[in-house]
Amino acid sequence: MDFTEVPVKQDKKSKMKKTKKLKKNTTMEEGTAEGGPVEGKMEQTEAAETSFPPAFSLSDIKNKQRRHMMFMKFKQEKRKQKLQIRKKKKKERKALGDKAPPKEVPKTIENQRVYDETTVDPEDEEVAFDEGTDEFSAYFNGISNPKVLVTTSDRPHWRTVRFCEQLATVIPNAHVFYRRGLALKRVIPQCIARDFTYLMVINEDRKVPNGMVLCHLPDGPTAHFKVSSVRLRKEIKRRGKDPTEHFPEVILNNFSTRLGHSIGRLFAALFPQNPQFVGRQVATFHNQRDFVFFRFHRYIFKNEKKVGIQELGPRFTLKLRSLQKGTFDSKFGEYEWVLKVSQHFPVVNICVCVCVYVCTVFMYFEDLDRIVCDILFLM
Amino acid sequence: MGERSRLCSVWLGSETGILKGVSVSRKQAFNFCNTSHLSRDQEVRALCWMDPSQSELLVGSVDGNVKTFSTEKGEFTETRCCGDPADGCFVGLAAIGGSTVVTCAESGVLRVWREDSSEPSTELDAGKNVCRMRQSPIHPNKVATGGKENGLKVWDLEIPEKPVFSAKNMRDDWLDLRRPHWVKDMAFIPDSDKLVTCTGFHQVHIFDPSTPCRRPVLEAEFGEYPLTTLSLPSSGNTVVVGNTHGQIALLDLRKGLVRGCLKGLSGGVRGLQCHSSQPVVASCGLDRFLRIHNLEDRKVQHKVYLKSRLNCLLLSSQDLEIKGAEEEGSKNQEVKKEEEDEDEVWDTMEKVEEAGDKLKRKVVEIDVEEEVEDKDEEAPQPQQKKSEKKMNKKNKTK
Numbered sequence: 001m002d003f004t005e006v007p008v009k010q011d012k013k014s015k016m017k018k019t020k021k022l023k024k025n026t027t028m029e030e031g032t033a034e035g036g037p038v039e040g041k042m043e044q045t046e047a048a049e050t051s052f053p054p055a056f057s058l059s060d061i062k063n064k065q066r067r068h069m070m071f072m073k074f075k076q077e078k079r080k081q082k083l084q085i086r087k088k089k090k091k092e093r094k095a096l097g098d099k100a101p102p103k104e105v106p107k108t109i110e111n112q113r114v115y116d117e118t119t120v121d122p123e124d125e126e127v128a129f130d131e132g133t134d135e136f137s138a139y140f141n142g143i144s145n146p147k148v149l150v151t152t153s154d155r156p157h158w159r160t161v162r163f164c165e166q167l168a169t170v171i172p173n174a175h176v177f178y179r180r181g182l183a184l185k186r187v188i189p190q191c192i193a194r195d196f197t198y199l200m201v202i203n204e205d206r207k208v209p210n211g212m213v214l215c216h217l218p219d220g221p222t223a224h225f226k227v228s229s230v231r232l233r234k235e236i237k238r239r240g241k242d243p244t245e246h247f248p249e250v251i252l253n254n255f256s257t258r259l260g261h262s263i264g265r266l267f268a269a270l271f272p273q274n275p276q277f278v279g280r281q282v283a284t285f286h287n288q289r290d291f292v293f294f295r296f297h298r299y300i301f302k303n304e305k306k307v308g309i310q311e312l313g314p315r316f317t318l319k320l321r322s323l324q325k326g327t328f329d330s331k332f333g334e335y336e337w338v339l340k341v342s343q344h345f346p347v348v349n350i351c352v353c354v355c356v357y358v359c360t361v362f363m364y365f366e367d368l369d370r371i372v373c374d375i376l377f378l379m
Numbered sequence: 380m381g382e383r384s385r386l387c388s389v390w391l392g393s394e395t396g397i398l399k400g401v402s403v404s405r406k407q408a409f410n411f412c413n414t415s416h417l418s419r420d421q422e423v424r425a426l427c428w429m430d431p432s433q434s435e436l437l438v439g440s441v442d443g444n445v446k447t448f449s450t451e452k453g454e455f456t457e458t459r460c461c462g463d464p465a466d467g468c469f470v471g472l473a474a475i476g477g478s479t480v481v482t483c484a485e486s487g488v489l490r491v492w493r494e495d496s497s498e499p500s501t502e503l504d505a506g507k508n509v510c511r512m513r514q515s516p517i518h519p520n521k522v523a524t525g526g527k528e529n530g531l532k533v534w535d536l537e538i539p540e541k542p543v544f545s546a547k548n549m550r551d552d553w554l555d556l557r558r559p560h561w562v563k564d565m566a567f568i569p570d571s572d573k574l575v576t577c578t579g580f581h582q583v584h585i586f587d588p589s590t591p592c593r594r595p596v597l598e599a600e601f602g603e604y605p606l607t608t609l610s611l612p613s614s615g616n617t618v619v620v621g622n623t624h625g626q627i628a629l630l631d632l633r634k635g636l637v638r639g640c641l642k643g644l645s646g647g648v649r650g651l652q653c654h655s656s657q658p659v660v661a662s663c664g665l666d667r668f669l670r671i672h673n674l675e676d677r678k679v680q681h682k683v684y685l686k687s688r689l690n691c692l693l694l695s696s697q698d699l700e701i702k703g704a705e706e707e708g709s710k711n712q713e714v715k716k717e718e719e720d721e722d723e724v725w726d727t728m729e730k731v732e733e734a735g736d737k738l739k740r741k742v743v744e745i746d747v748e749e750e751v752e753d754k755d756e757e758a759p760q761p762q763q764k765k766s767e768k769k770m771n772k773k774n775k776t777k
Contacts, residue, residue, distance in 0.1 A: 336665040
């Protein structure tokens with residue numbers, strides 16, 4: 001193969017390579033063999049002038065098909081080398097037998113997680129006092145019963161309306177009202193006068209519900225969530241019949257940090273404190289990587305070890321965007337936590353480790369949690 | 380108790396009524412509580428130093444009591460009842476001459492309390508809805524107050540009838556509508572007569588009482604949310620402001636431009652103070668963290684988790700790092716040695732990642748030791764926990 005020594009120019013070099021590889025079936029080795037001496041000479045000439053190493057990258061090939069071919073070959077080569085290394089390692093391990101070093105644990109997001117220092121220790125007195133005297137203490141001490149007002153943004157689409165109606169069947173003592181373009185700051189004092197404990201506003205955009213403002217009423221915190229993946233009852237496959245009027249049990253999973261505790265209590269205070277086990281209905285708020293998944297099921301124990309569950313009710317996911325102290329006042333209120341997208345925190349702001357924080361106690365239904373969680377994610 | 384309080388260089392008041400002292404050099408936080416039984420009435424609203432030697436703190440709580448805390452002894456020495464809760468919470472506390480206490484409540488009642496009497500010696504009305512009262516560092520008799528629809532007023536405590544300087548609202552806007560004003564915090568600029576205020580309508584104003592003009596001399600804006608606190612760094616011409624969204628910014632007072640932002644806070648800023656000699660600013664807020672930022676490179680130097688929402692903070696004027704370094708030298712040496720080893724490891728590694736990442740690794744985690752006054756139990760921190768945390772530090776991801 002004759003090739004002329006070309007003065008140092010990247011595009012000329014690639015042109016040269018192109019003309020040589022007219023056939024699609026040239027192998028990579030050939031390419032590197034050709035490239036090798038060319039590059040070496042290039043480097044020598046270049047070293048005299050500048051110190052930039054002549055880097056050939058696949059992106060210099062202008063022809064899409066040829067580039068794709070070269071890339072496929074590159075990937076195959078890489079995979080081949082990887083398999084060779086693997087085989088070698090396996091052989092070595094087998095040869096060493098017992099003396100082989102222990103297998104390395106693969107890195108996953110869950111094990112790379114930084115320990116969140118705000119994780120609540122169950123025996124912490126200060127946090128216990130803080131929670132015992134915060135805005136939810138009236139509910140947790142049994143003084144007030146939840147009464148929820150559900151409404152939407154103005155002029156909602158039928159999907160949002162259905163969603164609100166279904167939410168009202170899931171949450172006991174919930175009332176749906178049409179918004180009529182009223183200002184929330186004016187609605188709130190009226191709700192307080194009528195003994196409501198929660199105001200839930202489902203915001204809609206482009207005919208689909210996409211936000212939720214949950215405001216605890218007398219003077220409580222306001223949480224703003226992003227709502228996604230809303231599935232109405234008719235869109236859920238293999239679902240059970242409509243939920244009954246019984247108070248459901250509540251499961252709150254993975255709300256282990258201080259912020260998680262606040263949000264967990266916010267959800268827990270939506271439901272009455274005395275679940276009616278006769279109804280066999282359960283509402284689950286499962287927090288994973290800062291997304292809260294809501295599911296509503298009916299369960300039945302076939303025998304002591306097997307449970308059957310049917311999903312009823314709407315299904316949606318929530319992501320917390322801000323938690324504001326005080327009732328709804330987005331301009332002048334003080335925020336306890338704001339999601340800042342531009343600052344990439346390690347994702348754990350709400351959850352850390354898997355620990356079940358069950359709001360209502362059921363003594364003998366131990367396996368339910370695990371089963372519900374498993375089945376949730378099979379669907 | 381005494382030795383713990385002597386180590387602390389930052390003092391914070393929380394909503395649960397606990398006074399927290401943080402020793403930055405030893406990376407520990409201590410709780411100091413008056414009673415073994417916590418209550419929300421004791422929520423700390425204002426903190427100030429009693430005397431220039433900074434050996435005593437004044438703690439003002441919601442129920443109207445002002446307690447004196449001695450940093451030497453590590454306990455609360457005195458309690459005075461300075462007003463009732465009907466007047467509103469304390470918005471400002473100041474001390475004159477080490478014995479007289481000046482308090483201001485939300486309803487505008489400004490009182491001067493002498494050492495031994497239970498009645499105020501001077502009382503004046505600063506208007507309604509006062510948000511903050513601050514004392515001038517040069518003239519201890521001068522205080523400034525401001526609030527919602529209540530402009531900035533500078534009072535001389537010896538002449539309680541009229542304010543020495545009362546600011547006028549800004550000119551009406553381009554639609555001839557009256558501009559609302561809401562003074563949230565103010566500070567006296569050293570070496571001159573001027574005052575700087577921050578408002579709930581995200582503005583920063585400078586007033587100059589020596590000029591005949593009562594309107595703001597300079598106006599600067601930052602962000603879209605109410606600015607809650609401000610502080611003046613020791614190097615002049617700049618001001619640090621914080622808002623309800625957790626954004627802290629450095630503003631230049633010559634032209635009114637934003638120099639830069641300090642990142643990290645996720646909740647509203649409640650307390651902000653610059654150190655008197657080091658270019659360092661401490662901030663605390665509703666996200667239950669104390670953060671110490673360096674003003675020059677705007678990075679977080681220290682971050683401490685304190686379990687309750689924090690209302691106010693106070694920095695001692697001694698060096699943050701040095702305090703506590705002489706005590707228990709061996710322990711510090713151990714910690715330093717470990718850090719040095721780690722630094723060596725990092726230095727020998729190739730520098731591949733960006734600066735941001737590397738600095739993130741260097742943010743050290745801090746232990747919190749709890750201690751309640753009257754209970755005599757000490758919960759010893761197991762050494763295991765510390766080493767575990769250090770292991771976890773190495774496994775950080777982005």
